Amino acid sequence: MSAPAVRRPEPKRPEPAAELSATERRAEKARGRIGVGLIVPGFVYLLLFFAAPVFVLLAMSLYAKPPGAETGVFVPAFEISNYAVALSQYWEPLVRSFLFAGIATVLALLIGYTMAYLVAVRLRQHKLLASILLVILIAPFFSSFVLRTQAWKQILADEGFVVEALRFVAILPEDGRLTATSIAVVAGLTYNFLPFMTLPIYASLERLDTRLLEAAGDLYASPMTAFRRVTLPLSMPGVFAGTLLTFIPASGDYINAAILGNNRDTSMIGQVIDSRFFQIVDYPMAAALSTVLMVVILILVMLYIRKFGTKELF
Amino acid sequence: MSTEATTTAATDQQDGGAVVPGASGGADLVIEHVSKRFAAFTAVDDLSLTIPSGSFFALLGPSGCGKSTTLRMVAGLEQPSEGRLRIGDEDVTDLPSHRRPVNTVFQSYALFPHMSVLDNVAFGLKQRKVRDAVARAKEALELVELGHLAGRRPAQLSGGQQQRVALARAVVNKPQVLLLDEPLGALDMKLRRQMQVELKQIQTELGLTFVHVTHDQEEAMTMADVVAVMNEGRIEQMGAPRELYELPRTAFVANFLGKSNLMHGTVVGREGDYLLVEAAGGVQRLRTDRAVAHDGAVVLGVRPEKMRIFTSGEETVPAGHNRLDGTIIDASFTGVSTEYLVDVPGVGTVGTFTQNMGQATGRAGDPAVMCWDPDFTFGLAGDDDVAAGAAERDA
Amino acid sequence: MGLKQRMGRWLVPVIGGLAFVYLLVPIAYIFVFSFNDAARTNLTWQGFTLANWKNPCGAPNICDALGNSLSVAFVATIIATVLGTAIALGLARYKFRFRKLADILIILPLATPEVVLGASLLAQFLNLGWELGYWTVVLSHVTFCMAFVVVTVRARVSALDGRLEEAAGDLYASPRTTFWKVTFPLLLPGVVAAALLSFAMSFDDFIIANFNSGSFDTFPKFIYVAATRGIPAQANVIGSGIFLIALAIVVIGTVVSYRRQKALAAR
Numbered sequence A: 001m002s003a004p005a006v007r008r009p010e011p012k013r014p015e016p017a018a019e020l021s022a023t024e025r026r027a028e029k030a031r032g033r034i035g036v037g038l039i040v041p042g043f044v045y046l047l048l049f050f051a052a053p054v055f056v057l058l059a060m061s062l063y064a065k066p067p068g069a070e071t072g073v074f075v076p077a078f079e080i081s082n083y084a085v086a087l088s089q090y091w092e093p094l095v096r097s098f099l100f101a102g103i104a105t106v107l108a109l110l111i112g113y114t115m116a117y118l119v120a121v122r123l124r125q126h127k128l129l130a131s132i133l134l135v136i137l138i139a140p141f142f143s144s145f146v147l148r149t150q151a152w153k154q155i156l157a158d159e160g161f162v163v164e165a166l167r168f169v170a171i172l173p174e175d176g177r178l179t180a181t182s183i184a185v186v187a188g189l190t191y192n193f194l195p196f197m198t199l200p201i202y203a204s205l206e207r208l209d210t211r212l213l214e215a216a217g218d219l220y221a222s223p224m225t226a227f228r229r230v231t232l233p234l235s236m237p238g239v240f241a242g243t244l245l246t247f248i249p250a251s252g253d254y255i256n257a258a259i260l261g262n263n264r265d266t267s268m269i270g271q272v273i274d275s276r277f278f279q280i281v282d283y284p285m286a287a288a289l290s291t292v293l294m295v296v297i298l299i300l301v302m303l304y305i306r307k308f309g310t311k312e313l314f
Numbered sequence B: 001m002s003t004e005a006t007t008t009a010a011t012d013q014q015d016g017g018a019v020v021p022g023a024s025g026g027a028d029l030v031i032e033h034v035s036k037r038f039a040a041f042t043a044v045d046d047l048s049l050t051i052p053s054g055s056f057f058a059l060l061g062p063s064g065c066g067k068s069t070t071l072r073m074v075a076g077l078e079q080p081s082e083g084r085l086r087i088g089d090e091d092v093t094d095l096p097s098h099r100r101p102v103n104t105v106f107q108s109y110a111l112f113p114h115m116s117v118l119d120n121v122a123f124g125l126k127q128r129k130v131r132d133a134v135a136r137a138k139e140a141l142e143l144v145e146l147g148h149l150a151g152r153r154p155a156q157l158s159g160g161q162q163q164r165v166a167l168a169r170a171v172v173n174k175p176q177v178l179l180l181d182e183p184l185g186a187l188d189m190k191l192r193r194q195m196q197v198e199l200k201q202i203q204t205e206l207g208l209t210f211v212h213v214t215h216d217q218e219e220a221m222t223m224a225d226v227v228a229v230m231n232e233g234r235i236e237q238m239g240a241p242r243e244l245y246e247l248p249r250t251a252f253v254a255n256f257l258g259k260s261n262l263m264h265g266t267v268v269g270r271e272g273d274y275l276l277v278e279a280a281g282g283v284q285r286l287r288t289d290r291a292v293a294h295d296g297a298v299v300l301g302v303r304p305e306k307m308r309i310f311t312s313g314e315e316t317v318p319a320g321h322n323r324l325d326g327t328i329i330d331a332s333f334t335g336v337s338t339e340y341l342v343d344v345p346g347v348g349t350v351g352t353f354t355q356n357m358g359q360a361t362g363r364a365g366d367p368a369v370m371c372w373d374p375d376f377t378f379g380l381a382g383d384d385d386v387a388a389g390a391a392e393r394d395a
Numbered sequence C: 001m002g003l004k005q006r007m008g009r010w011l012v013p014v015i016g017g018l019a020f021v022y023l024l025v026p027i028a029y030i031f032v033f034s035f036n037d038a039a040r041t042n043l044t045w046q047g048f049t050l051a052n053w054k055n056p057c058g059a060p061n062i063c064d065a066l067g068n069s070l071s072v073a074f075v076a077t078i079i080a081t082v083l084g085t086a087i088a089l090g091l092a093r094y095k096f097r098f099r100k101l102a103d104i105l106i107i108l109p110l111a112t113p114e115v116v117l118g119a120s121l122l123a124q125f126l127n128l129g130w131e132l133g134y135w136t137v138v139l140s141h142v143t144f145c146m147a148f149v150v151v152t153v154r155a156r157v158s159a160l161d162g163r164l165e166e167a168a169g170d171l172y173a174s175p176r177t178t179f180w181k182v183t184f185p186l187l188l189p190g191v192v193a194a195a196l197l198s199f200a201m202s203f204d205d206f207i208i209a210n211f212n213s214g215s216f217d218t219f220p221k222f223i224y225v226a227a228t229r230g231i232p233a234q235a236n237v238i239g240s241g242i243f244l245i246a247l248a249i250v251v252i253g254t255v256v257s258y259r260r261q262k263a264l265a266a267r
């Protein structure tokens, strides 16, 4: 083999935007087809059973009740005033929903982070104990949500020993109670959505390379600083996912409010929507409230993503 | 199909027992005017090569020059934007990767983590429905001395062991062309040398065509029959390692493959087989057949070890030798030798060394005379960039 | 070690431990009260009995509701897992137009609270004039679970080393074989996790089912309705039973993989 002397290449001229060769195009196209083929069925499903329903809901929120019509009869209209009524009449449960959900999210974050950290970092060497605790973490998924909430109601009941004990140490006044209070509702929300907070955080902490902490220690960081500068930032995707997965369902939940609260000053927006739909049969009002709830959540989520968002989340 | 031919050949070898060293089980690989563009960026630029059957071919070049892209196109993992690829007599440009008689040892090994070592090695054979796939996979594992680890998962192997599994997994298929993308990159120096020997042995035993990508020039030179130096998507020069080293044709090759002293000059005449070139304040001689350009501006080059350096002022430059005069900038004694950096007016810094024969060493600031046999001079194009490739070599 | 540091060392285990107790309290309560000798209103402790465990279907309709829930969860999980896995693969691996839009459409259900999802599906079913029952619950649950499947599986797909698939192709495996022999086995843990999550979410859902089930009863709905009159102890039996079965599966799984790892290491 002779050595063909190749002149130095001239400096690269700027190429025009690449046209693909036939082979390249064929490969691209085949891949594109597979990709589209994979998502089309699910996509169609979501159009039919998510996008379309949401659209119907939006439309329904503008329906009007013709004068003198029976209960539950509405006609398509463009009744913007439904929203004014919804907001003026139900701003209280709406605000309360976000407040309760917000407090529950913060509490769940504190508790959930501690649990996830315990299992994923502190007990990393103790495989068996860690996996038992992990089972307990996912256990609530396997025993009914409603049943557990009901159990809380009975545990916290006025004649129950928890209330007796709290009264005894005078944390609660003699006639104080736990059920039918805001505290019980928030505690229930915190409890019920705790796994949604803990598991994503666990997933991101479990991937954490503990050698990084040793490295931080080696570089004179105290354990607290190492946590703040290394562990916490690396677990942010989990925290981010966990807070969203807790806050969103908690703000729409009404089982906790219905079972652990009372009807006067703990009711949440979900309860109102449910009763508008089923007891009062006022579909436009229920739809308008649902729309408001969804819009507010989307705005909050968007603000949150903009402020703290990591790309890799979804 | 040609794959079947290889399979039969392989069976014969096993039945017959003896393996003929150097027997060709491979096929020529022909790359014709192949280019690959990613959007507006050209990764491989009009590349043409013929790699003869049974040879050990090394593709050498700095990071990002398009070596992997070239291999990936040969393997069918990337489609060329232009040009054709042939293996033996078959045009494989439009064949998907699983129909090409080519196997790859990936830089990252890419072992299947959910399969045992043995299943990894048997994978290709099973896909081609070879009868005694498992038995052959075992033999291949023996070949790389890993028979005892057949039942393990890849995650339970050391880096070097994984590398050998990756090799066995590719070699067991007796492909016409075996592509190796920096397969030794992750190994430490000792294991690397050992694997180089083993690889070379396997290649000679099986007679396959190996295309080996590396940016370790020593590795390329010791292992390959033919080395191609690639830069910015093009082949700068290719040939036998010695040929490439002794007679680089571009400044990039001169600097990237070993070191060179390069200087600008102008052809002022001819004398027999030699061109007379005015450079560094004197007339240097350059053999006409070692020059890329024969008139006007040229770049002269000489390898540091071809030069002698006189620092005492007593020695005389042999008649007919080329000569440079300068001042020592730095002299470092390394035991076996002393390395000098010498400032030569009109040229810049020239590097050379002397073997330690007990002579006195020069010191910084001393005048020095350097000379060499004009037959070692090589001539490059006058507009070549004398610094090209130096930074990439040291990277 | 200073006091502060020693406190720091113990703070996490103590608080974490208490949190685990907090998680377990109602589950333990449910378990204990499954042995309560109270026929219908299982509110105060009346004495120990095994009768409830011997006859878990003793309360009227309870096992029908349970069967309904299991059936809905099973069917919805299969549909959601298949569709969601396909979407996850499609979105993570391939480029096409409208990808961003598809991304948003697929994630949006996650940002929609269950009441809103339930209400809008109800509006849609009313609009279409469909009768509420088994299938409307299944369809709603598929929507609800699919986004979780997509997120779970997609994380797995992005973590997958694409070079493994290239290696399979290089070793003569056709794209189809590559998928079934390499891609799918590597995704399987993620797919299984997604399916389990779907199953649990569907089985446990009250709100969406409440909107879209009409007179069709699911297990959570049964309990919610029963709660107003007192929940039968059989509900506790079933709740505890499911928990114990799940616990057993997880423990066995852990032990088996632990053993296998040991065996492999010993080889």
Ligand SMILES: Nc1ncnc2c1ncn2[C@@H]1O[C@H](COP(=O)(O)OP(=O)(O)OP(=O)(O)O)[C@@H](O)[C@H]1O
Pocket (backbone or CB within 6 Å): B038, B041, B042, B043, B061, B062, B063, B064, B065, B066, B067, B068, B069, B070, B215
């Ligand atoms: N899929 C791609 N899209 C865009 N650019 C790419 C792609 N693959 C490679 N490139 C670019 O093409 C050039 C050549 O890449 P290639 O991987 O072939 O380099 P290489 O010679 O193998 O380098 P190394 O020694 O570092 O492995 C690089 O500049 C790289 O950034």
Ligand SMILES: [Mg+2]
Pocket (backbone or CB within 6 Å): B067, B068, B069, B181
């Ligand atoms: Mg490369």
